[in-house]
Amino acid sequence: MELIGYARVSTVGQDNGLEIQKQLLNEAGCKRIFFEKVTGANIVKRSELKEAIQFLDKGDTLIVTKIDRLARSIIDLHNIIKELSAKGVNVRFLKENIEFQAGGNNNSLQTLLFNILGSFAQFERDIIVERTGEGRERAKKQGKHMGRPSKDRKAIEKALKLYAERESNGMSVNDISKITGVPRSSIYAELKKIQVND
Template sequence: MALIGYARVSTVGQENGLETQKHFLEEAGCKRIFFEKVTGTSTIKRNELKEAIQFLDKGDTLIVTKIDRLARSIIDLHNIVKELNEKEINVRFLKENIEFQAGENNSSLQTLLFNILGSFAQFERDIIVERTGEGRERAKKQGKHMGRPSKNKKAIEKSLKLYNERESNGMSVNDISKITGVPRSTIYAELKKR
């Protein structure tokens, strides 16, 4: 009857969140913890979650710090918990203080609370996506550049000048790229524009 932990953050820059989850999972008695850096909306790419589920045996308990660390969609949340319960694996959420015992009839109140908290996790994620989209649109309307910052204009102009003078200077596009720091693809893209 092992206690196995699962910790997840959405992006690579959130390593602190993994450390915090690790602390709580170890405090809860987890001897093995699976760590993942991937969005919670995709169960397809969540290899560590799949490994954790395969690692668990009948009677074990999967412990997660919060419901939204296991899934950000109510459908995925139900599917994961159902799969675990069918394998007779318990699921415990520390922050919400909910545990689903495999093979037992969990209380109606517990199921209601689980559904409400799962819905809030999905709602929170939907709001984040909506606000991000609105912010992106607002920035575009204000003329702000979206995506990667463009290379320094002076460096691009210098690379184009060297390109146009390549008969006299004997430089290849690779040479120009090394000297100016402007990638070959950018040089060709700028030439195509003009």
């Protein structure tokens, strides 16, 4: 009977969040922790979760810090719990302070609470996705550029500077494009903007 942990963050940049989850799982007594950086919605690529499920034996307990770290939809959550329960594996969620016993030895209130919390986790995610989408649409309508601005902008500015100094540096647009990594079409488009503004 072992305590096995599972931790997940949605993006590569969330290393701190992953470390916090690992620390909580270690404090909970986990002998081994499976972890990955992948969105909860992308079930197909969650290889570490699949490996954890295969690793777990009857009588073991899978410990997760929060419900939404294990699954992001109520259907996905129930499928995972059902699969683990069939193997005789218990599931414990630290934040929600719920443990789901294998074999259905759970009272009706606990089951109701689990379903409500799982639904809230999915609802919260859907709201975030919806708001993000609305924010993008608003920004596009206002003519704001979405994406990675700073690095590209610096390269364009460097290209325009080299273009302005081409009499002294003897560079062609092709040369400038190769040095800065800015496509010729982008250089010409930026030059056109400057001419229009002038």
